[in-house]
Amino acid sequence: MDDKLVKEIVDDLKLRQERADKPVPVGVSNRHVHFTKEDFKAVFGADAEPVLYRQLRQPGFYACNEMVTVEGPRGTIKNVRMIGPYRTYTQVEISVADSRVLGLEPPIRDSGKLENSPGIKITGPKGTITLKNGVILSKRHIHFHPKDAGVFKIKDGEHARVRCGAGTDRETIFERILCRVSEKFALELHLDVEEANAAGLKNDDAAYMV
Amino acid sequence: MDDKLVKEIVDDLKLRQERADKPVPVGVSNRHVHFTKEDFKAVFGADAEPVLYRQLRQPGFYACNEMVTVEGPRGTIKNVRMIGPYRTYTQVEISVADSRVLGLEPPIRDSGKLENSPGIKITGPKGTITLKNGVILSKRHIHFHPKDAGVFKIKDGEHARVRCGAGTDRETIFERILCRVSEKFALELHLDVEEANAAGLKNDDAAYMV
Numbered sequence: 495m496d497d498k499l500v501k502e503i504v505d506d507l508k509l510r511q512e513r514a515d516k517p518v519p520v521g522v523s524n525r526h527v528h529f530t531k532e533d534f535k536a537v538f539g540a541d542a543e544p545v546l547y548r549q550l551r552q553p554g555f556y557a558c559n560e561m562v563t564v565e566g567p568r569g570t571i572k573n574v575r576m577i578g579p580y581r582t583y584t585q586v587e588i589s590v591a592d593s594r595v596l597g598l599e600p601p602i603r604d605s606g607k608l609e610n611s612p613g614i615k616i617t618g619p620k621g622t623i624t625l626k627n628g629v630i631l632s633k634r635h636i637h638f639h640p641k642d643a644g645v646f647k648i649k650d651g652e653h654a655r656v657r658c659g660a661g662t663d664r665e666t667i668f669e670r671i672l673c674r675v676s677e678k679f680a681l682e683l684h685l686d687v688e689e690a691n692a693a694g695l696k697n698d699d700a701a702y703m704v
Numbered sequence: 705m706d707d708k709l710v711k712e713i714v715d716d717l718k719l720r721q722e723r724a725d726k727p728v729p730v731g732v733s734n735r736h737v738h739f740t741k742e743d744f745k746a747v748f749g750a751d752a753e754p755v756l757y758r759q760l761r762q763p764g765f766y767a768c769n770e771m772v773t774v775e776g777p778r779g780t781i782k783n784v785r786m787i788g789p790y791r792t793y794t795q796v797e798i799s800v801a802d803s804r805v806l807g808l809e810p811p812i813r814d815s816g817k818l819e820n821s822p823g824i825k826i827t828g829p830k831g832t833i834t835l836k837n838g839v840i841l842s843k844r845h846i847h848f849h850p851k852d853a854g855v856f857k858i859k860d861g862e863h864a865r866v867r868c869g870a871g872t873d874r875e876t877i878f879e880r881i882l883c884r885v886s887e888k889f890a891l892e893l894h895l896d897v898e899e900a901n902a903a904g905l906k907n908d909d910a911a912y913m914v
Contacts, residue, residue: 590901591801591898665880666876669875670873688902691902692902
């Protein structure tokens with residue numbers, strides 16, 4: 495056999511084994527909204543500021559007390575929670591089931607990539623705004639701190655696959671997961687509620703790169 | 705190398721290739737209820753009979769006009785459609801999201817295996833029944849006609865894995881799918897709505913055994 499090919503296969507198997515040794519914690523994202531400061535003030539009032547409800551695993555990110563109602567052409571969904579801090583864009587992340595309730599067909603996107611995504615009406619206690627675009631289905635992704643990326647031998651922008659729920663009746667392999675590497679990140683696989691339920695996962699369960 | 709091992713590996717690769725050539729159509733199951741004749745009459749009236757709403761892919765199975773409200777300890781869900789014909793057991797199949805709305809923790813089960821599953825209250829236009837058990841999350845499964853089982857070299861009761869949404873951002877491999885073989889069946893992969901949405905699937909999309 496070809497020695498070079500054998501070495502490639504063995505190296506690949508070793509890398510898979512190394513990756514499979516280290517769990518990636520799962521973070522389940524329910525529908526939520528990110529606000530610019532301006533849009534936040536428009537729906538919660540000029541004097542309002544986001545109030546911490548729960549710290550998230552990603553450093554500096556937090557679920558807020560503030561919730562809004564979103565309205566699409568077919569229906570509305572209440573109690574959509576804000577995730578802080580402010581962003582440079584206002585964005586609503588929903589599930590496929592939510593998109594049917596609202597009557598929208600959002601694309602699957604990495605956060606902030608909003609071109610040609612549908613708009614939506616957002617109502618808070620002090621006002622309503624209408625976005626021209628900003629509604630997406632979140633693209634599955636893993637946040638890596640550079641030190642985790644080193645352990646997993648992953649580069650920013652690569653795609654990965656993970657095995658979830660090994661040994662259970664909902665064991666699932668998610669393919670084409672975007673890997674994002676930043677000093678600001680903590681290791682975490684972000685899935686939406688339907689992806690998590692399909693694989694029988696809860697927050698902080700372990701997924702494994704394969 | 706060991707000739708026997710090589711033959712096993714080659715045979716396995718050939719089998720995978722043969723299976724991968726033939727698509728398995730996806731059937732997406734929304735929440736639904738199966739009724740015994742007795743329970744049906746109790747909620748729809750002694751003179752009622754199930755009325756065809758839509759024929760399903762499985763021969764003789766059909767969605768009915770009849771819908772009920774189901775009530776658990778935390779909440780209720782309206783417009784849960786009956787799937788006919790009558791069965792020898794009354795059973796409610798829901799999603800994980802539904803189970804949170806209702807406040808139940810149903811097990812993942814093959815249809816009809818209801819021991820130690822939670823109960824539920826079912827209300828129709830003519831009455832209410834309270835099941836002692838019968839609420840499940842459906843275990844992923846593929847229906848095979850024996851002639852399909854022959855093509856795929858699958859035996860009743862085996863488990864399989866399928867790749868869905870190949871090349872899309874929601875590409876997913878579902879593991880541990882129960883294979884059921886019967887003269888009464890037509891080839892179909894049954895997933896619930898959350899599994900289908902997680903993999904970006906609609907009714908009649910193609911899945912591939914891998």
